[in-house]
Amino acid sequence: MASTANFTTVTLHLHRQIALLKQQANLLGTLVEEQFENALRALAENDLELAEKVVKLDKDVDQREINLEEECLKIIALYQPVAVDMRFLISTIKITNDLERIGDLARDIAQLVISNNGESRERIIDFAALTAKVKWMVRKGLEAMIALDSETAREVCNSDDEVDEQFRLIKEKVISELEKGNSNVRALITELTISDYMESIADHAKKICEDVVYTVDAEVIRHSSLVDTPKNLSS
Amino acid sequence: MASTANFTTVTLHLHRQIALLKQQANLLGTLVEEQFENALRALAENDLELAEKVVKLDKDVDQREINLEEECLKIIALYQPVAVDMRFLISTIKITNDLERIGDLARDIAQLVISNNGESRERIIDFAALTAKVKWMVRKGLEAMIALDSETAREVCNSDDEVDEQFRLIKEKVISELEKGNSNVRALITELTISDYMESIADHAKKICEDVVYTVDAEVIRHSSLVDTPKNLSS
Structure with a gap:
């Protein structure tokens, strides 16, 4: 009985951690989508200021990706999850990597706008x-x-x-x-x-x-x- | 004492699995490097036959990457490794993903040779x-x-x-x-x-x-x- 209670508490903690992780991953996703849309807007409107904002924010995206991956590794080490939880954590590492790459590409588009010097x-x-x-x-x-x-x-x-x-x-x-x-x-x-x-x-x-x-x-x-x-x- | 012996046996098994995994990752690396070099040779020599060989072999690279990732996940689930072993396994998942992408790009180069129809x-x-x-x-x-x-x-x-x-x-x-x-x-x-x-x-x-x-x-x-x-x- 004690063992079951302990198992339940661990599962509860794990799922709380996963819920927090999901929030952070969503936040990163929203930020990257915003970066991409702003890069497109900067391109369409030759908006140098917006393009520079996209380039500057890329460091924030990078740092969030690193933090998220470290968080995933910590949770795996601490809770040794199985099945869907384990798949979720491994996928989160891979997904945040792809989100960061989308952020990089948005930055690259913004950099093209900047090198065009706002010429309409x-x-x-x-x-x-x-x-x-x-x-x-x-x-x-x-x-x-x-x-x-x-x-x-x-x-x-x-x-x-x-x-x-x-x-x-x-x-x-x-x-x-x-x-x-x-x-x-x-x-x-x-x-x-x-x-x-x-x-x-x-x-x-x-x-x-x-x-x-x-x-x-x-x-x-x-x-x-x-x-x-x-x-x-x-x- | 019994617990220590058990721990040692588990560690021994884990390290045997990791050694096997390393062999498979090396094999994939060698295959991908060969694909890349063959694609470059097909390009330099307008060798249609070699280019087609590169395209055909890409499926093998893809399958090996999937197998390797599944192997990593199995080992993590089974042995719950820590520190350097855990980092090795997570890195192997990411590295094989990059190897597979290099294989894809070698295939893309070979496909350009094919679409050029071997014209020298x-x-x-x-x-x-x-x-x-x-x-x-x-x-x-x-x-x-x-x-x-x-x-x-x-x-x-x-x-x-x-x-x-x-x-x-x-x-x-x-x-x-x-x-x-x-x-x-x-x-x-x-x-x-x-x-x-x-x-x-x-x-x-x-x-x-x-x-x-x-x-x-x-x-x-x-x-x-x-x-x-x-x-x-x-x-």
Whole structure:
């Protein structure tokens, strides 16, 4: 009886720690999403001040990722969790790593705005559709992470092919413009670079969702191009 | 006394499992390095057959990464390791993830060779220096991983800035060629893409080394641009 009571207390403590961790992970997710949206806004509006704010805040994102990983390791060492709790902790380490990388890419976009020195000009390539899809993947990826919702996570994973196709089309458009002799070479290469960053952000959103599926359904879905809806959801 | 004997047996088993895991991680590292070198050779020699071999082998790399991660999780669940053993296991999960990504990028380079349909032509951009540096980082990174040599790992981390600078120079060269009206637009964009893949491979080699430093010295060095030699090595 005493042993059961002790076990229950330990489980209670563990779950309290996990709840706190989840809060911090959500906070990091919100911060990274804000960084990404601000980078896009800085780009759209040639807003140097906002771009500099994004670059400056990146250190905060980095520190939060380090703290979160250390927290996960401490909890694993202290409570030796099993099954879903253990999967949650390992996934949190991997997810925060991907969130930090999204933060880095947002910073890289902001840095391109800064190196352009706020010069206002028309975009040559229309990447509104790509931007919208990547924003959707990040938003839904975070929702899936917070709610541990593997159905939404699988939906996000399946969107990655669409992003890849949009990126391919943009690349072809850049090549075609250059072949036609468009003289805005630097601007075209910058727009290609930004699209490439977007595609990488989508990859990280996908990886976050693969870890959500792993946590919830104990199923490894990475490296598969299309993700089946699990049997219990499709039936 | 009995308890001590039991503890020793468990530790012995744990270390046997870790030794086996290390062997498998080394094997994956060797395979990924071979994939990368073959992709570069396929590119240099327009060798379609070799490029197809690289693409085909990528599934093997993916499967090995999944197996290794599952093995790490099993060992953590079973032996509840602490300190350096725990750090080793968590780092192995992260390192195999980076190895798998290097494998993906090698596959992407091979796919560019295939989409070029083996057509032989002179390179416009000379990326021999970039290639040599990235190959060195991958080689040294694997050595540091195998020998758990944090001094070499720090050396690799510090080389990343050099790769970034070489990539920046290549990008400027591509822009300058296009501005001069070089009509090989598609070839130039492909060469820029390959250089970008190289730069990403260097990033992953750096991340592997950051995890080696974490395992050996229990120090988090990621997100710092230059890595100090630890006091015990510089004195």
